[in-house]
Amino acid sequence: MTRRKGFEAVMKSINRILEMNKLGAGIKLKINCVVMRGMNEREILPFVELGREQDLEVRFIEYMPFDGNKWSKGKMLGYKEMLDMIRVKYPSLRKVQDHKNDTSKTYEIPGFVGRMGFITSMTHNFCGSCNRLRITNDGNLKVCLFGNAEVSLRDIIRKTNGGDPIDEQAYEAMKQIEMDRQQGLVSSNVPLGRYEHEKELLDVIGLAVSRKKEKHAGMGELENMKNRPMILIVFFARK
Known part of the structure; x- marks a missing residue:
């Protein structure tokens, strides 16, 4: 199977x-x-x-x-x-x-x-009532498993590295910022959205979430819609 x-x-x-x-x-x-x-x-x-x-x-x-x-x-x-x-x-x-x-x-x-x-x-x-967001394997955001609309987060994130793919050094720097935030080390001085790329990410994600539908198309239509294989989609829950 x-x-x-x-x-x-x-x-x-x-x-x-x-x-x-x-x-x-x-x-x-x-x-x-x-x-x-x-x-x-x-x-x-x-x-x-x-x-x-x-x-x-x-x-x-x-x-x-x-x-x-x-x-x-x-x-x-x-x-x-x-x-x-x-x-x-x-x-x-x-x-x-x-x-x-x-x-x-x-x-x-x-x-x-x-x-x-x-x-x-x-x-x-x-x-x-679903509060899940999905990130595809190529860096796009999906607000619904059954929706074929996607928004690119990859290009925004790459702006922190001059438009190039995130290398190890840039990745470690971004990871350290997030770790510091989770530990409360920068929560007061560097709130989420202060950095320009973070603000742009939040705006793009917020707009995508606002377009989330109350219900999907249902059987009879879903099976005829173009969609990714499930293996190419991961998810995280929004708070």
Whole structure:
């Protein structure tokens, strides 16, 4: 399914985090599982079982259309159908109160240490409360996974280095400014936006966020829209 080896390495990392948490590391461990009808829906219950004795959250994600993933409505398994499958074995499954900007609907089973969540992008979108921003692999900003509009941040950042790609020295200087800010060393004297390139970045990001839509186009249209493969998009949450 993943078209590459690495299962052992992933499980080693997961087990290492669980061990660290037993020592008080406090790392929130979430495992994402994209569910596809006819492919892996039989693995839903085994994934639920991961939370019986382990402090983690498995998040079941509705299959979403991206370039190259051969999406079809027939392969998409909605979260309510997933819930029905889980409740057959775990009838005590119950909803947990979510926070304002959560992108998943959280559930728990009494007696289980872990939880599970459902990212319902296709059947019950949460665009109106989503606070995620995405950075593409080539330095563009996306305010929505399903939107094809992008704004270049790369060119603005490169202005700090005479228009050239950021070299190691320039990168270290920028990283040091951010580290100082996070540690409160420059919060009063050098607020975010004081430097010209930072102000321009904030203006561009602010304008992009202001254009964020309340909901996406929905099934029937999303699969026909041009979009990047998911592997070329990363994300960070805006506060």
